[in-house]
Amino acid sequence: MSDQMPGLPTSVKQAPFPQKRFLGRFMVERSKDCIKCGTCARKCPFGVHDRRDGWGKIGTPRDWYCIGPECHMNDFFCVDNCPVGALSVTDGIQFKSLGDYRWPPKLIASNWKQAETGRPPIEGLESEVGNSGGGFDEMSIAFPREPGSDVPPESVKLNVLLNRRKEGERIEIGVPYYGGGMSFGSIGLSIMMARAKACAAWNTFTCTGEGGYPEELVPYKDHIITQIATGLFGVREETIQRARIVEFKYAQGAKPGLGGHLLWDKNTPDVARMREAVPWSSLFSPFPFHSVYSVEDHKKHIDWIRAIHPKALVSVKVSTPTDVDMVAVGSYFAGANIIHLDGGYGGTGAAPEIAKKNIAMPIEYAVPKVHKFLVNEGIRDEIVLVASGGLRTAYDILKAVALGADGAVIGTSELVAVGCVRCGNCESGRGCPRGIATTDTELSKLITSEWGSQRIYNLFASWDVQMRDALSRLGLRSIRELRGRSDLLRHARLSKKEWKR
Numbered sequence: 001m002s003d004q005m006p007g008l009p010t011s012v013k014q015a016p017f018p019q020k021r022f023l024g025r026f027m028v029e030r031s032k033d034c035i036k037c038g039t040c041a042r043k044c045p046f047g048v049h050d051r052r053d054g055w056g057k058i059g060t061p062r063d064w065y066c067i068g069p070e071c072h073m074n075d076f077f078c079v080d081n082c083p084v085g086a087l088s089v090t091d092g093i094q095f096k097s098l099g100d101y102r103w104p105p106k107l108i109a110s111n112w113k114q115a116e117t118g119r120p121p122i123e124g125l126e127s128e129v130g131n132s133g134g135g136f137d138e139m140s141i142a143f144p145r146e147p148g149s150d151v152p153p154e155s156v157k158l159n160v161l162l163n164r165r166k167e168g169e170r171i172e173i174g175v176p177y178y179g180g181g182m183s184f185g186s187i188g189l190s191i192m193m194a195r196a197k198a199c200a201a202w203n204t205f206t207c208t209g210e211g212g213y214p215e216e217l218v219p220y221k222d223h224i225i226t227q228i229a230t231g232l233f234g235v236r237e238e239t240i241q242r243a244r245i246v247e248f249k250y251a252q253g254a255k256p257g258l259g260g261h262l263l264w265d266k267n268t269p270d271v272a273r274m275r276e277a278v279p280w281s282s283l284f285s286p287f288p289f290h291s292v293y294s295v296e297d298h299k300k301h302i303d304w305i306r307a308i309h310p311k312a313l314v315s316v317k318v319s320t321p322t323d324v325d326m327v328a329v330g331s332y333f334a335g336a337n338i339i340h341l342d343g344g345y346g347g348t349g350a351a352p353e354i355a356k357k358n359i360a361m362p363i364e365y366a367v368p369k370v371h372k373f374l375v376n377e378g379i380r381d382e383i384v385l386v387a388s389g390g391l392r393t394a395y396d397i398l399k400a401v402a403l404g405a406d407g408a409v410i411g412t413s414e415l416v417a418v419g420c421v422r423c424g425n426c427e428s429g430r431g432c433p434r435g436i437a438t439t440d441t442e443l444s445k446l447i448t449s450e451w452g453s454q455r456i457y458n459l460f461a462s463w464d465v466q467m468r469d470a471l472s473r474l475g476l477r478s479i480r481e482l483r484g485r486s487d488l489l490r491h492a493r494l495s496k497k498e499w500k501r
Contacts, residue, residue, distance in 0.1 A: 005219050007193075007450055008201045009457035012118030017064070017419065024064035025109045025125070027092040028078075034058065034086040040078040049078060063092070099422040101132045102345060102390060108416055111392075114462035115417035115455040127466070128395045129492070135345060135364050136396045140492045141470060149475040153468040157478040160407045162245070162313060163337050164382050169311045171244060173407075174203035175460065176467070176479045177397055180346075180388050180411035181227045181249065181317075183211025184234075185262045185271040185283075186426070187415075187437055188444040194452025195414055196220040201453070202460050207247060207409075210260055210285065212274035213239040225315065228305075230259055231285035233275040240308050245338070247315040248301060250288060253342035253389040256319035256360050259287035265429030268439045299334040306335070313337040319359075320344070320366035320389075325373035328385070332374070338384045341366050341405075345390020346412055363389045364403060371404025371484055392416075394463035398470055404484045417459040418452045 028048060036058050038051035048066045050059040069089050071077045079087045098105040110125035121127050129137040162171045179195050186209060193216060199206040200223040207225040208217070212234020217224055226243040228235050230250075240246055252260065262271075262283040272279040292298050302314050315338035316331040318324065328339045343363025361369075367387050374380040387400040388409035397408040412420070415436050425431030432438040435446030467479070476482055 005197075005200055007453065008197050009454045010201070012458050012461045013454055014116065015451060015454040015458055016116050017112070023094050023098065023421070024066060024092050025095050025105070026063055026066045026068045027090050027095075028061035028063040028066050029088050029090070030058065030061060031086045031088075033084045034082075035084055037083065039081050039083060040087060043076040043081045044078050045076060100424075102130045102137075103392065103412075103416065103422045104131045107392065108420075108422065111413060111416045111459065112419075115459045118458035118461040120462050120466050128393055130392070132345075135362060135390065136392075136399050138492050139364070139399050139489050141395065141398060141402070141474070142488050142490045143470075143473050144475075147473065149472055151472045151475055151477055153465075153472040155477065156468045156471045157480075158464070158467060160384075160479065162384050164384060165337055168313050168337060169244060171313060173205065175464065176401060176407040177391075177410050178204045178225070178386075178407070179206030179414060180409040181207040181209035181225075181247065182411060183209030183227075183260075183262075184214055184274055185211045185266050185268075185439060188435070188439050188447075189214055189216060190444055190447050190449045191415070191418065191436055191452060192217065193449035194418065194447070194456060196224060197449060197453035198414075198456035198460065199223050201457055205245060208234075210234075210249060211262075211271065213242075214274065218242070227317075229285055230287060230289050231275075231283065233277070233283070233285070237308055240305060240312070243309070243312060245313045245315055246305050246309070247317055247338075247340065248289075249317045250292070251317070251319035251342070253319045253344045253360050253363070254346060256321070256344075257287055260285035263427050263429070266427070266439055268429075271439055295330040295334055298330065302335045315340050315386075317342055320361035320363060322361060324361065324366050325370050328370045328374060328383075329377060329379070332379055332383045336383070338386060339370070340386050340388065340409060341370060342409075343387070343389025346388060360389075363387055363391075363400070367400060367403040367405050368486060375484075394466040395470070397463070398467060398482065399489060401479060401482045402485050402489050404486070406483060407479075413459065414456050417455045418447055 040049040041051035046065040048061050079089055095105050099108050106126040107130050110121045110127040113121040158175050159172050160176045179199055195206040196217055200220050205223050205225050208227055210227050210229030210233050213226050221242045225245040225247050226239050227247045227249055264280050264282045267280055267283055269279045277283055305312055305314055314336050316336045317340040318327050319342055331339055344360040384406045386407045386409050387405040391397055391400055391408045391410055392413050400408050419434040420436055426437040430440050435443040
């Protein structure tokens with residue numbers, strides 16, 4: 001572990017939730033008929049039951065470890081083994097209320113399990129898709145019917161080069177994704193630190209968002225993208241000079257045409273100091289950059305960064321209008337290294353529903369549109385294309401690459417890993433019950449950066465296993481070989497019918 005980068009996770013370690021904060025998928029109840037014999041504690045291999053020998057007491061069931069009623073197929077099922085029938089296992093009432101159609105309860109619990117163990121879930125939890133009825137949920141990967149690949153999973157290469165131009169630093173990340181922008185103000189410092197530590201450990205990046213660059217992130221500067229958005233909050237020469245990648249946020253997929261906003265109760269004195277604003281006042285970023293109305297203006301922006309930091313790579317984050325392919329080509333000729341397409345499925349919990357669902361083009365349409373246009377223009381291999389906006393799982397990342405992206409940008413998955421329940425109260429200063437989307441000093445204490453970084457690290461470890469396994473089954477030796485292979489995708493419903501034949 002480097003002295004310059006303190007607190008980095010170095011391997012997968014068990015990172016369970018504190019007991020009082022975890023919601024189990026199932027509810028294990030013990031009636032008054034219990035005789036405290038301890039049979040359940042001896043039989044259960046998952047640690048649901050705990051009997052303190054010598055005390056004659058049985059603790060409250062740790063039902064977040066329970067695999068549910070399907071355990072009845074095992075000879076150690078506690079309900080069947082209880083001599084007085086005092087135990088029952090049912091679906092958790094609170095669990096059913098979690099999330100939404102894109103993040104249904106099982107997908108949230110799957111993420112939690114991966115963040116705890118560092119391994120793909122095996123207890124009947126869904127780790128691939130949600131219930132949205134569209135987008136990546138309606139796609140499946142067309143694995144061969146008969147296994148026979150000669151590519152061992154451990155030999156699969158997941159690294160992605162982020163600069164394909166002759167100029168600028170050659171930066172390669174170890175995984176086909178990096179963390180998207182989340183500003184200080186939208187989330188607290190402990191979460192920013194957790195993300196930075198986990199991404200540094202996996203040799204990838206995380207992004208500051210538009211709220212400035214806290215000094216606490218400086219030890220991890222080689223893995224930090226600094227963002228310049230329309231409000232220019234916290235933008236300074238020294239933060240640009242220390243960043244290996246600078247991202248211009250021209251638009252956000254969750255609310256294109258609206259700019260960013262931070263409501264007053266999240267703009268604490270610390271946040272305001274970073275943003276050079278007045279505390280306890282709502283902050284709104286304009287749309288668009290009023291200094292950019294053409295490709296030529298866009299090039300001046302990029303030249304500005306290169307004048308301050310000649311080696312920096314420049315990423316351009318845009319939403320997905322119908323002419324997004326022309327936008328991408330314009331950014332290429334302006335000198336950008338990375339085109340970041342941001343769809344409407346993800347983004348801030350503070351974005352209006354009308355914006356998220358009705359303005360931008362779905363990311364699964366935008367990626368192949370841009371990819372094919374860049375191929376036809378003969379410049380595809382000179383620019384890096386990354387996709388974001390609702391990519392939740394390892395399989396979502398693979399699907400985005402198969403559609404034509406080089407990699408993905410993720411965000412919400414990291415927050416779910418540290419306890420997000422998708423309640424949608426992100427815009428409120430004290431609205432986040434998990435201590436994630438808050439700058440409140442008391443709520444922020446619920447999560448430490450060490451615990452959070454281990455959870456995110458573990459999630460990435462599970463993704464690593466799943467992506468390597470998937471590419472191995474497809475007979476591909478690298479993530480690069482998957483790019484643009486839309487022939488390896490099928491409509492989920494159609495593929496199920498085909499497998500029955």
